[in-house]
Amino acid sequence: MKRVDERDIIFSRASYQKGSKQYEDYYRRNPEKKEIDDALREAPYPYGEGTATYHPINSSIAEGTFRFLGDIKKYSEGEVNSRKVEVNSEEITNKVKGLAKYYGANLVGITKLKEDFYYSHRGRHPENYGEPITEHHSYGIVFAVEMDKEMINRAPLIGEGIEVTKGYVNTAVIGMILSYFIRELGYEARNHMDGNYLLVAPLVAEEAGLGEIGRNGLLITNEYGSRVRLGVVTTNMELIPDEKENLGIKEFCKICSNCATTCPGKAIPQGPQEDVEGTMRWKINAESCFSVWKRVGTDCGVCLSACPFSQGIEAELLKDIKNQTENRLKILEKYKEEHGLRPFNHTPHEWI
Numbered sequence: 001m002k003r004v005d006e007r008d009i010i011f012s013r014a015s016y017q018k019g020s021k022q023y024e025d026y027y028r029r030n031p032e033k034k035e036i037d038d039a040l041r042e043a044p045y046p047y048g049e050g051t052a053t054y055h056p057i058n059s060s061i062a063e064g065t066f067r068f069l070g071d072i073k074k075y076s077e078g079e080v081n082s083r084k085v086e087v088n089s090e091e092i093t094n095k096v097k098g099l100a101k102y103y104g105a106n107l108v109g110i111t112k113l114k115e116d117f118y119y120s121h122r123g124r125h126p127e128n129y130g131e132p133i134t135e136h137h138s139y140g141i142v143f144a145v146e147m148d149k150e151m152i153n154r155a156p157l158i159g160e161g162i163e164v165t166k167g168y169v170n171t172a173v174i175g176m177i178l179s180y181f182i183r184e185l186g187y188e189a190r191n192h193m194d195g196n197y198l199l200v201a202p203l204v205a206e207e208a209g210l211g212e213i214g215r216n217g218l219l220i221t222n223e224y225g226s227r228v229r230l231g232v233v234t235t236n237m238e239l240i241p242d243e244k245e246n247l248g249i250k251e252f253c254k255i256c257s258n259c260a261t262t263c264p265g266k267a268i269p270q271g272p273q274e275d276v277e278g279t280m281r282w283k284i285n286a287e288s289c290f291s292v293w294k295r296v297g298t299d300c301g302v303c304l305s306a307c308p309f310s311q312g313i314e315a316e317l318l319k320d321i322k323n324q325t326e327n328r329l330k331i332l333e334k335y336k337e338e339h340g341l342r343p344f345n346h347t348p349h350e351w352i
């Protein structure tokens, strides 16, 4: 698989200001993206004035939270204690997982990292734009935090966006605690959090057996569907990795296209997976998706709520869905009976 260049992701591209070094460099190398990116850049940013859901108070909750995340991301790396504590891999693996859960993670997995999980170059921030990513840790501890179903079902309204920012904070804090703990033991560790990932978190999560990347391009877990935020801590401390699992979620996506049908930007493909730079997957149209975010003023999230896994599936029906077509059809039928195309919670929230 070809490594993703962080300079190409839509959030990086949206941040290149006209006249800046990043802008000049990026569009000299990618002139075909200039027109569409310039048009996207001109529209107000999500949570900004001029977007459909803008509210001077509620939008400031999300904006303030992102500012906080921006302020703490510098703590993702830190000094390693010179006094090294000898640890037993099995015992420390249990402790790391236990600590993540104690701080609020719902799912935790560990995997050996492959080089292609890492971005090839940094791209989100002017201070390190274009830096190649060459230092790789051996293990990824990946954790998922559930996001509240009723808030996510408010998508694409502001309640969904506020819940997502809360998920980023929760995963950032868990990652900080784990990485500070591991460095205290005398081993290298780095937290990968919002605005400061060096790797593609869903790839790490899939490899660690937390779920599978679905048609909507997100990690789908059996337990919470796409209603999760992911955090990763990487380290060189020896840990016991989990097994990647075939949960049958991709098989399910082949007969379900709720996310594609309900996506307001038509950004999710209806058809089969395609070969994208050597990997078979569904390719999301990031420009179409981001243009919805810019119009609506939140991160949309309709594809999170439209996924049957996000609404909960009975354990009995989930059993062996990779082989049981009948169970897959029953899940879809039940979802349609209960939610139609998708659930939409538009009742006013008690305080937002």
Ligand code: SF4
Pocket (backbone or CB within 6 Å): 262, 263, 264, 265, 266, 267, 268, 284, 288, 289, 290, 292, 293, 299, 300, 301, 302, 303, 304
């Ligand atoms: S966030 Fe909204 S626009 Fe983007 S892919 Fe999901 S449903 Fe489509």
Ligand code: SF4
Pocket (backbone or CB within 6 Å): 214, 215, 216, 217, 220, 252, 253, 254, 256, 257, 258, 259, 260, 306, 307, 308, 309
């Ligand atoms: S809505 Fe259906 S097709 Fe889309 S990710 Fe969920 S299960 Fe897969």
